[in-house]
Amino acid sequence: MTAPGARPAGEPPSPLLGQAELRGRLSRLLTADRLHPCLLFVGPPGIGKRGLARWLAMHRNCDEPGAPCGRCWSCRQIDRGAHPDVLEVLPDPEKATPVIGVAQARALMGQLSLHRSHARTRFVLIDEADRLTPEAANALLLTLEEPPDGTMFVLMTGRPSALLSTVRSRCQRVNLRPVPASELGGWLSDRGLADADWLAAMAEGCPGRALSLAEGEAERWRSVRDELLHAISGEIWAFFGLAERVAKGDKADKARLAGEQAIVLDVLERLLQDALAHTAGRPARFHADRPEIVAAWAGGLGVPGVARMGLELDLARQMLAEHVNARLVFDALILRLAAELGGARRAGAGLGPPAAPTPAGGHDA
Template structure:
């Protein structure tokens, strides 16, 4: 999926708001695009930057209309749009975390650049990705720029929610929220685009939880490996829960932890899959139609009622705890063993 390909799957309402701002030429100094990772905030920011500076629009050969929206520039190959897409436009500035932070040096450098006149742009655009990664120093430097916005410049920040930023920054931005897409829509797209079975498409869509950019569906071999790993872990999980507290030897539980730990890069994703299944065990009691794994609804209900809700919630917490520990570099094998033993507890 190319970055701009995803826009066909984005929250149309959010794109509609961006379109309306352009059409009414009421572009605020700062926008904040919020929503989960992979939902398409960055492609939307790029489209916006393209639409603001597109040569074909400037020459009257194309237009951002209510019907076509800002997606009208998605396939544009004018000089300006091409430069923006290749990252070589002198007036479109992209700032992203280096490591885990947006460092003050980068914000200062940006501040210096913006103090000069734009080179060629109709509107200079600063795209600050994952703005929540700014430390207090960087935040304050950005705040100064937002208080006295440079000429013909729009800041587009992206973050999961407005609460992830300093209130003084969030309040200076117009917030546009990107809502997750319905699972069925993501599944239908995956099936059509990659020619995979409805069952596999559903499985991938669950993983994406409304956010198509989150799944790397580019390489068929990887996709297949992921589907195999998913089947394996869900099989083991069902076995653990069905035989919970009885006749399941500890050695076989530890073997599951060992096998999980072998592919380190895939562990976090596997734990996410376990969590969606545990979530279903809780949700099926209250609203069965909201269960992600509809194909296994009977089995999910059968297993669910052999546990108390409290016990199910503590299992979800155990997986959360394992994910947290692994992200802070805890011993992988040991962490997974502890988690598996908790999952198998009655």
């Protein structure tokens, strides 16, 4: 059973933090009845798109003066995603690749054909709208063009370019801004979280991301990070071994492997950012506990090397997204990194020299 007012178990947090200027603008337009009936909220995962969309629905449907009060029946139901007139659509998690399919779009149209039960304005919140299949998007086009009376749509995405242009053109785009690190750090600290400043830096202005990290992802990130740093500062073959581990697995392991691959790339990217900060005389934000590695990377790569490796990481992400063999992607990345870090190796840090007899064999950095 879910306690009144609590979020259903397993639902990702949708905290509302920051966006004060944007909320002011939306509030004025809503009060003046000049808000576009189809909005497209754009921002990275965890920035608070769903929290803001629910806030808007609460603002419109709150039963008390000074809306949204956050306490009345409507506000509480909307906040927990349980209001009968605030319809939330998400990609179907049962599908191998989660999408919002045409059956979901048709079910939604069926619901919209019924009368509103309670709300002044009915809201349709479509999360990860970039996962609408073309058939589902096409089924919604006419409704988005002319929403039923008293109905507002809020589509949300981190990848607006992945939406059909016909969907985009029917919506007014609203960009969410990252929450400033000091504000996010203070908010995390008020929640009693250790490492609030580090979490805020890692989350890059996204409160939902900071909470996911605090709820266990940070532990996983640090464990992969430590294994990676150990491999980087030792023999190159240790690094190839790690690459093999994160690249190989059966289908059941797909999600875990993709998660570990993303962490490896993230650790490397943040090492590059710290190295760049080091060359500019600024403190490291992500790997401050490993200053020797940051200094070795800064010395070995220099600014041009950091830029080149940044492009290599982008390329690796793109190839993984296109299902290129992960082992090939990581091997290429490691060899490039070893070549770039040549300076650091000569300075006695970074990737170690290729050892003579090797378990993998045949590679040469």
